[in-house]
Amino acid sequence: MRVPVGLHLDYVSLAEYEAARWADVLGVAAFRATPLNGSGANGIPVAQVQTPLLRGDGGVFEVWRGNEPAASGQKNHVHFRRTENMLFGCIAIDEAGVALERANGHTRSALHEATAQIYREICATLDAERYPHLLRVWNYVPDINGDSRGTERYREFNRARQQALRAGGRKLTRQVPAASALGAAGTGPLLVYFLAGRTQPVFVENPRQVSAYHYPRQYGTHPPVFSRATLLREAESVTLFVSGTASIVGHRSMHVGDITAQTRETLTNIEALLAEANRVAHGAHFSLDDLAFKVYVRRPADLPVIQGELTSALGAHAQTLYLQADICRQDLLVEIEAAGMRPLRSAA
Secondary structure (H helix, E strand, O other): OOOOOOOEEEEEEHHHHHOOOOOOEEEEEEEOOOOOOOOOHHHOOEEEEOOOEOOOOOOEEEEEEOOOOOEEEEEOOEEEEEOOOEEEEEEEEOHHHOOOOEEOOEEOOHHHHHHHHHHHHHHHHHHHHOOOEEEEEEEEEEOOOOEEOOEEHHHHHHHHHHHHHHHOOOOOOOOOOEEEEEEEOOOOOEEEEEEEEOOOOEEEOOOOEOOHHHOOHHHOOOOOOOEOEEEEEOOOEEEEEEEEEOOEEEOEEOOOOOHHHHHHHHHHHHHHHHHHHHHHHOOOOOOHHHEEEEEEEOOHHHHHHHHHHHHHHHOOOOEEEEEEOOOOOOOOOEEEEEEEEEEOOOOO
């Protein structure tokens, strides 16, 4: 079997993880009940994601490989591993351990301070290591729909993220990374892991949806900072990162309370996004078959319905990971993200 060229993603079991060869591994996200001790082999950064698995009990590991030797490093709280053109990093900050500061006569919340610290350190790491382009970011926010001094915690997270990115000289619209923000266990830290590169990606929006960074103020004073997808072109391949996608048309949540309809609408959005990505990809023709999916389920009892819809649309052998997590809007019951790689020479 031919080794994939360029960036590559695998979901592996605990046994496969423990038997892995690590020379070309950039980073790992671990989804399991019991955290691993420390980093992976060779100083590989491991993001310990506290969202319960809904299938299997031994743990699943999201392994990102660069297909070339990689070197590890750390800057402040950011653990990272890099190749010539790609960097994987992760950072976790416990809200209980941050120092609260006053701004404009008010003391900022622990969530605000933890978010700001994380994004300041991410920007500083990328500047120091010279990887200027954030490609994909995963955010796991404890109690994401809870209250923070009268404001939903997700909205507080968005405000702090936007302010930190602005202070770091980052764009807030259009040329922004693909991203997801999900609820994590209420007692865990705020966790972010990310991929960055030296090559600017193509930023893709969904024609069925308002760009998230242009959401109206009814969703908060500071809109989310992400693109619906990004495309990374390498020498022989192109990678598509699909942001967390849900049952939203325009800017409104659709099919409130109906898990079947929400799942179908979410898949329709992903298909529309694939069509738009293919329009601008110049040489790669992505389909649902090319993607690995991560599915976040608010209510575990909905899992059989969601699985049935996805099996019907994707087939029984699709690479799919199911996790229990709260979604950024309380009326959304399911969110799906995806990633896929296509070799350029066979796609023309």
